[in-house]
Amino acid sequence: MIYIIKRQLRQLGQHFDLWSIAKREQLPLSLDSWSRAKKLSKLSLLSFIFILSLLFPLSSSAQSKYIQAVDEYRPAPGQYVNDVPEYEEGDTEVDMIRKCNERIAGLGPIDAHLVALGGWGGYITFHFDHPIVNLPGQRDFAVWGNAYQEMRHLVFGGMNEAGIVMVSQDTNGNGKPDDQWYEISGSCDVDSVGKVVYNYEVTYRRNPMGDIPWTDNQGNSGTIDRNHYHTQEYFPQWLADDELTFRGTRLPDNMLNLSDMVDQAWSPYYYVLVGFRYGYADNLPNFADDADATSYNYEGCGIDISWAVDDQRQPVNLDHIDFVRVYSGMNQKCPQPEWWGETSTEIISAEDLHLEASIEAMGMDRLQFTVDDLQENAPAYDLQGRRSLSSSKRTSPLTPQIIIRNGKKFFLK
Numbered sequence: 347m348i349y350i351i352k353r354q355l356r357q358l359g360q361h362f363d364l365w366s367i368a369k370r371e372q373l374p375l376s377l378d379s380w381s382r383a384k385k386l387s388k389l390s391l392l393s394f395i396f397i398l399s400l401l402f403p404l405s406s407s408a409q410s411k412y413i414q415a416v417d418e419y420r421p422a423p424g425q426y427v428n429d430v431p432e433y434e435e436g437d438t439e440v441d442m443i444r445k446c447n448e449r450i451a452g453l454g455p456i457d458a459h460l461v462a463l464g465g466w467g468g469y470i471t472f473h474f475d476h477p478i479v480n481l482p483g484q485r486d487f488a489v490w491g492n493a494y495q496e497m498r499h500l501v502f503g504g505m506n507e508a509g510i511v512m513v514s515q516d517t518n519g520n521g522k523p524d525d526q527w528y529e530i531s532g533s534c535d536v537d538s539v540g541k542v543v544y545n546y547e548v549t550y551r552r553n554p555m556g557d558i559p560w561t562d563n564q565g566n567s568g569t570i571d572r573n574h575y576h577t578q579e580y581f582p583q584w585l586a587d588d589e590l591t592f593r594g595t596r597l598p599d600n601m602l603n604l605s606d607m608v609d610q611a612w613s614p615y616y617y618v619l620v621g622f623r624y625g626y627a628d629n630l631p632n633f634a635d636d637a638d639a640t641s642y643n644y645e646g647c648g649i650d651i652s653w654a655v656d657d658q659r660q661p662v663n664l665d666h667i668d669f670v671r672v673y674s675g676m677n678q679k680c681p682q683p684e685w686w687g688e689t690s691t692e693i694i695s696a697e698d699l700h701l702e703a704s705i706e707a708m709g710m711d712r713l714q715f716t717v718d719d720l721q722e723n724a725p726a727y728d729l730q731g732r733r734s735l736s737s738s739k740r741t742s743p744l745t746p747q748i749i750i751r752n753g754k755k756f757f758l759k
């Protein structure tokens with residue numbers, strides 16, 4: 347196919363050249379050869395367009411593996427807020443969401459631009475142009491950020507500002523993220539038992555052009571401090587409220603002071619943010635190998651929908667998701683002023699890791715089964731192989747899901 351495109355491009359170029367050179371130089375082309383060159387050039391152009399249309403069908407249903415659109419952008423105060431993306435006088439929340447879309451919608455991690463979520467709790471919500479199916483035992487989507495391995499390789503990670511990932515199904519079918527949310531249970535739930543604060547809550551208060559004070563529901567208080575590198579307002583300018591409250595899970599602090607371990611001439615201070623093993627955004631580098639821009643770190647940045655848990659931290663076994671939310675998961679700041687400031691999650695892109703499977707799941711026969719059909723004619727199973735739609739659920743409405751029946755997959759909608 348590449349060969350055909352190259353050939354068409356070459357022919358198109360030759361014919362167009364012939365025609366344009368003849369025209370420019372006013373060469374004595376006979377009327378016949380003139381019109382032939384013109385015709386050939388047109389023909390090549392038409393066939394080229396035809397091939398392009400085969401390759402890239404202009405269909406509204408074309409699926410992309412990247413984010414289709416941002417639904418919500420509600421950062422907590424921070425040094426990058428009002429800057430990444432930039433707030434301009436008069437911007438509303440809708441304008442800021444549009445600016446987020448311009449930075450990340452439809453783009454992969456190489457082409458997109460960062461969106462900052464500010465201090466703990468700040469979030470962004472987005473969706474894809476299709477549901478992402480949950481393949482058993484596999485990571486299903488990745489959230490890309492700007493985490494990186496520190497240069498001295500003294501610790502695992504180094505600039506890891508973990509954001510907590512949440513997922514949701516559009517259960518009420520209105521296309522809006524107004525349904526039940528589930529948190530992805532990352533590695534801190536098993537590696538840092540007792541150090542994760544669930545049901546955490548922080549309130550930030552507006553303090554124009556000053557440090558932003560906060561209090562939490564554990565009796566703590568503090569500030570998001572201004573620095574000389576970022577001179578804009580740190581509280582989201584487009585919001586009318588003077589207070590912003592966020593609720594969720596607080597991950598354990600991960601900052602280490604390794605200043606004694608480096609040459610003072612190289613750097614007077616060396617603080618690092620140790621990475622968590624899995625299950626967060628902006629926690630591990632986008633690439634497994636710094637020197638290889640194709641070595642996407644699907645393992646470290648990938649999320650398995652099966653990790654989703656409910657409010658009681660119990661697995662919920664979703665077979666697909668429609669919305670993703672990411673929020674800043676840490677409430678810590680660097681003790682050295684003018685150094686790193688608050689820890690804040692940034693995201694740059696997100697990606698369905700198995701677009702084909704998600705599309706296949708969507709394209710399955712959307713048959714209208716009744717519960718009785720499923721009970722009496724053939725049992726149905728979910729993707730984990732468990733009996734689906736058991737008799738105890740007979741009175742419940744059928745929720746959209748993928749079922750396996752007689753060895754064939756169906757999308758029940």
Ligand SMILES: [Ca+2]
Pocket residue numbers: 480481482483484485486650651652
């Ligand atoms: Ca999965």
Ligand SMILES: [Ca+2]
Pocket residue numbers: 515516517518519520521522523524525
């Ligand atoms: Ca909804």
Ligand SMILES: [Ca+2]
Pocket residue numbers: 491492493505507628690691692
């Ligand atoms: Ca970051």
